[in-house]
Amino acid sequence: MIFETLRRFLGIAAAVGLPLAAAAALSCSAAGADYPSKPLRLIVPFAPGGGNDLLARLVSTHLGTGLGQQVVVDNRPGASGITATDIVAKSAPDGYTVLLGFIGPLALSPALVRLPYDPAADFTPLDFLAKSYHILVVNPALQVRTVQELIALAKRQPGKLNYASSGQGANLHLVTELFKNATGVDMVHVPYKGAGPATTAVLAGEAQVLFGSIASSLSYVRANRLVALAVTSPQRSPLAPELPTLLESGIADVDVPSWYTLLLPARAPPEVAERLKSELKRVAENREFVEQLAKQAIEVQMLAPGDYAGYLKGEIDKWANVVRKNGIRVD
Numbered sequence: 001m002i003f004e005t006l007r008r009f010l011g012i013a014a015a016v017g018l019p020l021a022a023a024a025a026l027s028c029s030a031a032g033a034d035y036p037s038k039p040l041r042l043i044v045p046f047a048p049g050g051g052n053d054l055l056a057r058l059v060s061t062h063l064g065t066g067l068g069q070q071v072v073v074d075n076r077p078g079a080s081g082i083t084a085t086d087i088v089a090k091s092a093p094d095g096y097t098v099l100l101g102f103i104g105p106l107a108l109s110p111a112l113v114r115l116p117y118d119p120a121a122d123f124t125p126l127d128f129l130a131k132s133y134h135i136l137v138v139n140p141a142l143q144v145r146t147v148q149e150l151i152a153l154a155k156r157q158p159g160k161l162n163y164a165s166s167g168q169g170a171n172l173h174l175v176t177e178l179f180k181n182a183t184g185v186d187m188v189h190v191p192y193k194g195a196g197p198a199t200t201a202v203l204a205g206e207a208q209v210l211f212g213s214i215a216s217s218l219s220y221v222r223a224n225r226l227v228a229l230a231v232t233s234p235q236r237s238p239l240a241p242e243l244p245t246l247l248e249s250g251i252a253d254v255d256v257p258s259w260y261t262l263l264l265p266a267r268a269p270p271e272v273a274e275r276l277k278s279e280l281k282r283v284a285e286n287r288e289f290v291e292q293l294a295k296q297a298i299e300v301q302m303l304a305p306g307d308y309a310g311y312l313k314g315e316i317d318k319w320a321n322v323v324r325k326n327g328i329r330v331d
Contacts, residue, residue, distance in 0.1 A: 035095055035272050039070040043088050044100045045081030050195070051213060051296060055130055055260055056100045059280075062289050066279040071098075080170065081105035082115065089117035093265040095272035099123070101261040103171055107315035111323040112169045112330045119316065123263040124273050125308035128280045130293065130300045131257035133233035134175060134211040135218070136246070137226040142208050147229045147249035150209070154185035161187045164198035164207035169330040171258050172198065174319055175211045175232070177326045179246075179254050202226065214239055214297035232256060239297050259315075261308065277302075 040063075044056045053075065060071035076084035081104045088099035106119045136147065142161075144150045154161050165173035168191045180187060190207045192198040199217065202210045203225055210217075214237055220226040221240075230246045231237045234255045246254050262280065264273060283289055284300050293300055303311065322328070 033271075035269075035275055036067055036069045038096065039072055040064075040067070040096050040098055041072050041074050042098045042100060043084045044073055044075045045077065045084035045102055045105060046075065047077040048075050051132055051215070051258075051298065052100060052102060052260060054296060055293070055298060058289060058292055059100070059262070059283065062283040062286055063276075063279055066282055067275075080109065080167065082109060082113070085119075086116045088263065088265055089122040091265050093124070093268040095264060095268055095276065097265065098126075098276070099263045101263045103257075103259050103315065106261075107312065108169060108171060108174060108319050108323075110316050111320035112328070120309060120312055122266050124266055124268045125303075126262040126264065126273065126276050126280055127303040127305065127308060128262040128277075128284065128300070129303055129308075129311070130260040130298050132259070132296070132298045133214060133231055133237070133255075133257045134172070135214045135221075135231050135237075135240070135243070136179075136229045137202065137210050137212055137217050137221065138229060139202050139205050139208045140224065140227050141205060142227070144229070145227060147244075147246065147251060150229060151183050151185055154183075154187055158186040159188060161209060162190045162207040163187045163209040163211075164201045165189060165191050165210075166195040166198050167191050167193060169323075169328060172211050174322050174328070175254070175256055176209070177328065178256060178322055179211070179251070181322070181325060182251050182254050215295070237297055238294065 042056055042060050044053055046052050056073050060073050064071040076087055081102050085099060085101065085105040088097055091097040109115055110119060138144060138150065144153055163176050165176060167173065172195060173189060173191065187209060190201065192201055195213060198210055199212055201207045203220065214231060217226060218240060221228045228240065228243055230244050230249050231240065232246055232255055234245065236243060236245060281302050284302050290300065
């Protein structure tokens with residue numbers, strides 16, 4: 001295969017006295033020229049069926065077409081996404097193992113647990129960023145129909161309302177804590193094992209409030225089983241243009257998304273990373289791909305070279321502050 005060829009090339013280069021740096025440069029160029037020579041593996045940190053899995057399968061289809069090689073989705077759930085993220089961090093940096101990175105194990109977990117990887121240093125960014133915003137919904141029995149009515153009720157009854165989340169320290173937990181900080185309300189956190197069970201809890205009245213996925217929550221809203229109050233996106237969602245944003249509802253600093261990115265292990269060959277970035281740029285500009293994601297309330301963009309590092313640092317710092325301010329711990 002290609003890397004056996006490169007090994008032999010470096011041996012020949014050493015025998016004839018070619019400087020190692022020059023030989024390495026030539027070998028990397030060879031790797032980039034022949035890449036990819038076999039299928040890629042796209043590691044997804046959660047089980048099949050969720051929004052991240054849908055995104056991965058759309059990316060794999062379109063990326064595979066451009067590369068001329070199959071991109072195989074490999075779901076590796078566990079430890080809130082840490083398991084899969086660590087697998088890629090420790091994989092061979094040959095460009096054949098790609099991570100669908102997620103806000104949780106990359107930006108939330110650093111403030112909550114000791115990680116077996118460095119979210120910044122152990123990965124090579126591919127400048128691909130997808131964002132999915134949230135919708136604030138309540139159980140219809142709560143008898144509130146606007147964000148301000150919810151805030152007023154929560155302030156009249158501090159500690160009486162329960163809000164559901166997808167787990168202790170998960171993104172939906174921290175988004176709601178950010179909302180509490182911004183509004184000064186006191187609601188009790190009830191963690192569940194995933195967004196699906198959290199939604200079921202609010203439908204059943206076990207909890208009254210939830211920041212959920214726009215795409216998955218709207219069917220319940222249309223059936224009058226949940227009441228939608230606002231979306232967290234900077235602008236109104238095309239899927240529910242009748243709903244105001246939180247900012248329009250008088251609440252600032254909660255326009256936060258869940259986000260996804262694509263990463264290689266650190267020290268991946270630059271030529272390989274550039275090839276993938278080029279193909280991902282083509283994918284991100286593909287109208288069919290964009291429209292498919294829009295149906296799930298997911299927006300996609302390509303970051304400018306070097307911007308990902310600053311974006312990640314800003315996210316880690318922001319959520320660390322939320323964790324500290326609210327005394328959040330993970331058992």
